[in-house]
Amino acid sequence: MSAQNDSQAIGFSRWARQVRAMLGLELRKTFLRPRALPVVLVALLPVLLIGLRILATRLRELPAQSVGDVAQTYGMIFQLFFLRLVVFFGCFGIFTYLIRGEMLERSLHFYFLAPLRRDVFVVGKYLAGVVAGGALFGLSVLLQLALCFLPGITVGGRAYLLGGPGAGQALTYLGVTLLAVAGYGAVFLALGMLVKNPMIPAALILGWEWINFLLPPALKKLSVIHYLQSLCPVPVPHGPFALPAEPTPAVLAVLGLLTLVAVLLFFAARRSRRLEVLYAAD
Amino acid sequence: MSSGAAESAVLFEDVSKFYGEVLGVNRIDLAIGPGITSLVGPNGSGKTTLMNLATGLLLPTEGKISVRGIPPGDPERLFARVGYCTQFDTYPRGITGWDFVHLYLELHGLPRGRAAEGARRAIARVGMTDAASRRIAGYSKGMKQRIKLAQAIAHDPEVLLLDEPLNGLDPLARSEVIELLRGFAADGRTVIISSHILHEVDELSDRVVLVHGGYIVAEGAIAGVRDEMAAERPLAVLVRCDRPGALAARVFAEDHVVEARIDPDGRGLLVRTRSSEQFYLLLNRLAGEGLVEIEAVVPADEDVQAVYQYLIGAPAGTAT
Numbered sequence: 010m011s012a013q014n015d016s017q018a019i020g021f022s023r024w025a026r027q028v029r030a031m032l033g034l035e036l037r038k039t040f041l042r043p044r045a046l047p048v049v050l051v052a053l054l055p056v057l058l059i060g061l062r063i064l065a066t067r068l069r070e071l072p073a074q075s076v077g078d079v080a081q082t083y084g085m086i087f088q089l090f091f092l093r094l095v096v097f098f099g100c101f102g103i104f105t106y107l108i109r110g111e112m113l114e115r116s117l118h119f120y121f122l123a124p125l126r127r128d129v130f131v132v133g134k135y136l137a138g139v140v141a142g143g144a145l146f147g148l149s150v151l152l153q154l155a156l157c158f159l160p161g162i163t164v165g166g167r168a169y170l171l172g173g174p175g176a177g178q179a180l181t182y183l184g185v186t187l188l189a190v191a192g193y194g195a196v197f198l199a200l201g202m203l204v205k206n207p208m209i210p211a212a213l214i215l216g217w218e219w220i221n222f223l224l225p226p227a228l229k230k231l232s233v234i235h236y237l238q239s240l241c242p243v244p245v246p247h248g249p250f251a252l253p254a255e256p257t258p259a260v261l262a263v264l265g266l267l268t269l270v271a272v273l274l275f276f277a278a279r280r281s282r283r284l285e286v287l288y289a290a291d
Numbered sequence: 292m293s294s295g296a297a298e299s300a301v302l303f304e305d306v307s308k309f310y311g312e313v314l315g316v317n318r319i320d321l322a323i324g325p326g327i328t329s330l331v332g333p334n335g336s337g338k339t340t341l342m343n344l345a346t347g348l349l350l351p352t353e354g355k356i357s358v359r360g361i362p363p364g365d366p367e368r369l370f371a372r373v374g375y376c377t378q379f380d381t382y383p384r385g386i387t388g389w390d391f392v393h394l395y396l397e398l399h400g401l402p403r404g405r406a407a408e409g410a411r412r413a414i415a416r417v418g419m420t421d422a423a424s425r426r427i428a429g430y431s432k433g434m435k436q437r438i439k440l441a442q443a444i445a446h447d448p449e450v451l452l453l454d455e456p457l458n459g460l461d462p463l464a465r466s467e468v469i470e471l472l473r474g475f476a477a478d479g480r481t482v483i484i485s486s487h488i489l490h491e492v493d494e495l496s497d498r499v500v501l502v503h504g505g506y507i508v509a510e511g512a513i514a515g516v517r518d519e520m521a522a523e524r525p526l527a528v529l530v531r532c533d534r535p536g537a538l539a540a541r542v543f544a545e546d547h548v549v550e551a552r553i554d555p556d557g558r559g560l561l562v563r564t565r566s567s568e569q570f571y572l573l574l575n576r577l578a579g580e581g582l583v584e585i586e587a588v589v590p591a592d593e594d595v596q597a598v599y600q601y602l603i604g605a606p607a608g609t610a611t
Contacts, residue, residue: 023400030397038384115381119391121348122377123398124370282364286348287310288379 024129031120031133032140035107040141048102052145055091056152063162073162076169080178083157084243087182091153092237093218096146096189103142104197105207107134108281115288128278135198135274142190150186154179178242185240192233192266195273202280222247226254233269236262299324300450300481301345306354308340315340316505319354323483323500327476329492330485331599332502338485339378341502342452345483346375358450371399374448376439378455382427388414388438389423395442413445414438416471418464432459440468450481457491469495493595503603517593518567524601525549525563527591528570532583535560541577545569561591 074082108131111117120130158166158175169175196214200207218234229235229252238245239256240263257265299322308315316337330338343349344356347363361368382391392413396406414423417437422430427438436459443451453472457465472495476482486492492499499516501509509516517526532538538560539551547570550563564570567590578585 026400026402027398030394034383034386034390034394038386042384114384115379116383118348118377118379119383119395120398121366122346122370122375123395124367124400125398126367283350285350286343286379288381 024126027123027125027129028133028136031130032137035134035137036141044106048099049145051095051099051102052149053152055086055095056149056156059086059153059156063156063159066162073164076158076163076165076173076175079157079163079166080169080175080243083154084241085245086153087150087185087243088238088241088245091150092185092189093215093234095149096142096186097193097215097218099146100138100142100190100193101197101207101211104135104138104194105201105211107138107198107201108284109201109205109207112288117284117288118286121284121286127281127284131198131274131278131281135194135277138194138198139187139191142194143187146186146190147183150182151179154182181240181242185237188240188263188266189233189237191270192237195270195277196233199273199277199280202277202284222251225252229254230257230265233266236266300359301483302355302357303341303344304355306344306351306356308344308349309352314505315349316344316502319507321500321507321510323481323498325476325479325481326497327472327482327484327495328498328500329496329595330483330500330502331487331489331492331595333603334487336502337505338502339454340505342375342377342454342483342485346370346373346452348377371446372448373450373452374443374446376436376443376451376453376456378458380432380435385426385428387424387426388419388430388434388441391427391438392423392442392445396445399446409445410441413441416444417441418467433461433464436460437464437468440471444471444475448480451475451483453482453484455486456484457486457488465491489594489596489599496595499595499598501599501602508602509598513595513598514590514593516598520598520601521565521567524592525565526567526570526593528562528564528567529554529559529587529589529591530562530574531559531586531589533558533586534583538577538583541582542570542573545573558586567593 108117111120125133154170154175157163158170160167163169165173166175170179197207197211200210200214204210218232221229221232221234221238224232235254236257240259244256256262301321301323303319303321306319307317319341321341330341332338340349344351345358345363347366347369350364356363358369359372361372363369383394386394389410393406393410396409397403399406401409411420414420417440419434419437419441422434423438427435430438436456440453440456443453451472456468456472460468469491472482472484476497484492484495486495493513496513498512499510500507501516509519511519530538535553535557539553542548542560542562543551545564547566548562548564550561552561553559554561562570571588574585574588577583
């Protein structure tokens with residue numbers, strides 16, 4: 010039995026091949042279709058808003074801003090709008106549908122009839138979401154930065170972004186975006202497997218993330234946004250009611266987020282073992 | 292084939308499945324070995340539930356299941372040996388017939404080249420080569436059925452489960468699929484099919500499992516099952532011969548014969564007996580004595596339709 014011999018001969022490389030096959034299918038069937046349009050629009054919303062702001066600046070013939078001011082303003086847009094709302098809701102749309110979507114479209118059995126460990130299935134789905142979300146939100150960040158530091162809008166913006174400290178900041182923003190996708194993605198993947206309607210728990214998580222600046226330092230650490238903020242290159246003030254806390258060192262912040270991802274994926278993988286193909290019930 | 296081919300390929304031990312408070316199957320003890328076994332029963336009787344339990348798509352509420360000694364909770368080992376052609380007519384969105392089979396083999400961990408080779412072979416076996424590049428969503432029911440079959444056999448499984456595999460197939464495709472399944476069984480593999488087309492079950496199966504209301508009501512070779520029922524439902528045997536009257540007078544003297552009726556054409560006798568074995572011995576003796584010249588002996592209700600009708604009470608023909 011040729012397939013069996015091949016399948017049995019390999020271990021980790023076999024899982025890698027399986028995940029690669031999943032990625033190819035997932036990226037095609039989940040993200041290159043009209044259903045992905047709302048997520049794409051959400052991801053490009055900051056680009057649109059920044060573009061409108063530039064247009065207004067041009068129309069009112071306002072003077073170009075300094076790079077320091079723009080960097081500070083972008084830091085606020087990134088942390089308060091992009092991470093907290095755009096990436097959050099974008100990841101909600103992508104990751105809660107990854108497995109629940111298979112049930113709604115009655116195609117889960119395609120994977121469950123393959124010699125695919127359920128944990129490999131969960132990891133494959135998660136990676137597909139991270140690749141798609143990372144590419145989409147990463148592109149959004151690059152477009153946002155390109156618009157913010159356009160010549161004529163920001164004095165010395167091009168030099169700052171391409172050759173100055175802005176280049177490092179741009180890379181950091183990209184890295185934080187990827188970590189945000191990984192973190193929120195794991196949260197929503199696990200949530201999608203836990204409850205049939207993830208809207209209400211997602212709203213609670215959104216509230217928790219939003220009031221993070223009001224929480225005492227110990228509780229702040231029980232969130233994704235705290236670690237992401239600690240990594241952001243430009244600190245952002247949170248107003249007079251914020252309870253200050255020392256930002257977590259970068260290494261610990263990254264490790265903390267990756268640990269959270271690992272724990273949530275472990276939980277999701279455990280849940281997936283009890284998953285049944287009961288389309289009529291969904 | 293592995294040396295363990297002769298052992299029970301699929302084993303249910305005291306298995307029950309409830310969907311909430313609704314019974315799926317109850318207290319199932321079943322061992323299925325090599326050859327073709329058909330699960331027969333009306334809609335909702337539990338046939339698909341049994342197949343889904345064996346392949347891990349459903350989890351049993353109670354009991355243990357194994358396929359070639361592998362629990363369904365271990366898909367990595369299970370589906371290296373098992374192929375399942377489900378009744379589900381839904382597919383990953385936008386997928387072509389080729390992708391459906393090729394991706395499935397890639398999920399087996401095969402390198403792309405080998406997966407492509409296997410997909411090409413399986414698709415050719417079900418006669419779908421020309422349509423493979425088209426999207427499955429545009430296939431007819433019969434084409435969908437064939438591409439599902441290609442997927443199920445693509446990795447050359449030892450155990451093949453097929454849920455209503457002949458549904459929607461035209462007569463030619465039907466006979467090709469039947470031949471393919473026979474080939475699998477002849478190779479010492481286990482083929483389990485569910486079907487509501489009873490004459491095909493009769494033609495195809497070495498063994499039947501009759502399922503009704505979530506319970507197994509009978510199992511075994513069809514003739515054996517029928518024999519077990521003979522006390523309550525005497526077997527009907529049609530004997531074509533030159534002197535049906537003489538034969539009727541002679542057989543009617545036997546205890547196990549409950550009815551003997553001469554055919555209207557005067558060339559045959561329909562006998563109902565509680566023991567087919569004793570009846571056939573008697574018939575041999577009478578033929579040897581020269582009492583009658585026998586042209587043919589035909590069991591009149593020793594088929595799955597009759598068994599089904601007697602046990603489940605639905606009209607013979609189809610089980611739906």
